[in-house]
Amino acid sequence: MSANPAALHRIELEALYRVGEILSRSLDFRHTLREVLRTLDEQAGMSRGMVTVLDPESGDLVVNAVSGQDDAVAAPVRYQSGEGVLGLILDEKRTVALAAAGAEPRFLNRIGIYDRRLPFIAAPINLGGNLRGVLAVQPNTPDDGLLAERTRFVEMVANLIGHSVRLSLDIEQEKKSLAEERDSLRRTVRHQYGFDNIVGRSAPMRRVFDQVRMVSKWNTTVLLRGETGTGKELIANAIHYHSPRSRGPYVRLNCASLPENLLESELFGHEKGAFTGAVAARQGRFEAANGGTLFLDEIGEISPAFQAKLLRVLQEGEFERVGGGRTLKVDVRVIAATHRDLEAAVDGGNFREDLYYRLNVMPIRLPPLRERPEDVPELARYLAGRIGEMQGRQLALTEAAVRRLTQYNWPGNVRELENCLERAAVMSESGTIEAELIRIDRQREAPAPAAAFVAPPPVTGATPGTPPGATSGPAAADAADANPDERARVIAALEQAGWVQARAARLLGMTPRQIAYRIQTLDIEVKQF
Known part of the structure; x- marks a missing residue:
């Protein structure tokens, strides 16, 4: 120097x-x-x-x-x-x-x-x-x-x-705060979408939970089947947040909410100038879900033309944006859901068979509420608690109200049950939901499918405790519509059993589900004590 x-x-x-x-x-x-x-x-x-x-x-x-x-x-x-x-x-x-x-x-x-x-x-x-x-x-x-x-x-x-x-x-410090907030949100979301928030202790729901726990560990494509309102989105959430991809993005899309031309852009993205109004390039849901999970609800609503494009992504994990020529590769786990009969759609030529097999790797069927009536009381109390949180007060269901809820078939499943309870909560000034506040649209009530009432073969002859004229087993219930005295017999059995439906069912040789259905169809007003 x-x-x-x-x-x-x-x-x-x-x-x-x-x-x-x-x-x-x-x-x-x-x-x-x-x-x-x-x-x-x-x-x-x-x-x-x-x-x-x-x-x-x-x-x-x-x-x-x-x-x-x-x-x-x-x-x-x-x-x-x-x-x-x-x-x-x-x-x-x-x-x-x-x-x-x-x-x-x-x-x-x-x-x-x-x-x-x-x-x-x-x-x-x-x-x-x-x-x-x-x-x-x-x-x-x-x-x-x-x-x-x-x-x-x-x-x-x-x-x-x-x-x-x-x-x-x-x-x-900012990184530390963001990391703590991220971890807190992950714990909250994991709890919010965990199994604890999916109500159901019946055998059909326990089977669903077992399947979800097993499939969550892998990247297998899942197809959720079930009627509208059975909780398919809740199950999809649980699968993602209990999977190794839970730290990755979770992207959802209702395929029925968009027309085909917008659905392609929404899923695959588009380049600038690809169509009128495309003023900038935009990534699609597949790109956004890279490294995570994409939940496609109402998959049965997409057109056959779009099904071929979706099939390629599911098979190869690659696609092009609308208006683009560059092939993009993604690592996405797909969970699809539908309430439609895909097998019938395949037979009718409305759903591609190859796409059906690609989606149907791990099918999980969610039972409708009518197939698990034992879950209704717990589910009703859970929903009442959630509605109470939204209203800023505590709600309580009386036993009579719970019994009334269990007597209905619930064609709209959990969504209809929640709407019914919210309507009753609005009408309750005290916060206690009485049986009189449970208003059910009986015009929508429909008999349950036969598969919902599978029972052992009927046994001929009377059994101990069976009233005169009544036969044992499901045959008594199946013949009720043809018997003009059926209503009187059911009422008599209920009176004898102190209006306890389980006891009355035993007297008539029915299951509790069957007598509840008869009470509905025969328009019997259940007495409360």
């Missing part, structure tokens, strides 16, 4: 400019410090440099970056208060400049990079008046009378590093 003060000043200005550039372009604090030390070596003639950062937990200065050395070498070295020259700075928070490092008895040179015959400069890195670290460097030449000038330069570099430390700490 030249001893000319003007030349030294020019060199230091150029080095300061370069240091400022480095500190402003990177948010990787440790990498940035190594770049600063390299600049001091190449441009300012200070090849031996080190940056220590204050450990807020221990209060020690920890080596963070060393000229020409990696993190593995620098990381373990610490300086405590009063320990060596750096420990002195930790105590007194002032710059130390030595004409010869070896002349100071407290000089330790723990990392072994400094020459004891050369000058040594250590300046505190301050942030808001508080010490955050130390920049310690050594000029490459013996003291030439310009130690004070070089010390001012090192202090300016330390000041620039201090501003970078502030930014780095702010960003680190």
Whole structure:
């Protein structure tokens, strides 16, 4: 280095400019410090440099970056208060400049990079008046009378590093806050869409839960089957949030809500100028779901022409945007849902057979509410609690109201049950839902399919406790429509059983489900006690 003060000043200005550039372009604090030390070596003639950062937990200065050395070498070295020259700075928070490092008895040179015959400069890195670290460097030449000038330069570099430390700490804190918020949201969402929020203890629902738990572990395509209102979207949510892809995106689309031309753009995206109004390129749902799950509701509503395009994505995992020629590859797990009879649609030529087999890898059928009446009481109380939260009050269902709910067939399934309860909640001033507030649209009530009432073969003859004229088994229920005295017989059995339907069912040789259905179809008003 030249001893000319003007030349030294020019060199230091150029080095300061370069240091400022480095500190402003990177948010990787440790990498940035190594770049600063390299600049001091190449441009300012200070090849031996080190940056220590204050450990807020221990209060020690920890080596963070060393000229020409990696993190593995620098990381373990610490300086405590009063320990060596750096420990002195930790105590007194002032710059130390030595004409010869070896002349100071407290000089330790723990990392072994400094020459004891050369000058040594250590300046505190301050942030808001508080010490955050130390920049310690050594000029490459013996003291030439310009130690004070070089010390001012090192202090300016330390000041620039201090501003970078502030930014780095702010960003680190923001990252930590975002990570905590993300983890909290993930826990909330996982709980919200967990099995605890899907009500059902009946055998059909337990089978569904078992299937969901098994299929969640893999990337298998799932086809959810079931009537409208049976909770297909809830099951799809549970599959995603209990799968290895739960940290990835979860994208949903109702295929019935869009016409075919918009559905293609929505799923595959489009390039700028692909059609009128496409003023910018836009990614589709498949791209958005890359690495995660795509839930396609009402898959049975798409046209045969679009089915061929969808088939290619499911088979190959690749597609082109509308108006584009570049093939895009995605890694997406597909969960599809439909209430339609896809097998009939395949036979009728309205649904591609190859697409059907591609979707039907793991079919899960959700039972309608009429096939699991034992779940109605618990489900009703859960829905009443949720409605109460929306209304800002507590709602309670009386036992009579619960019994009335279990007597209905619920052709609209859970959605109809929820609407019925919300209507009753609106009409309840006290927050208690009585049986009289349960208004059911009996015009919509329809007999349940025969499959819902599978029972053992009828047994001829009377059984003990069977009223005169009644036969045992389901045959009694099946013949009811043809028997004009059926209504009187059911009422008589209910009276004898104290209007407890399970007892009356045993008297008539029916199942509880069958007598509940007869009470509905015969329009019998159940007495409450």
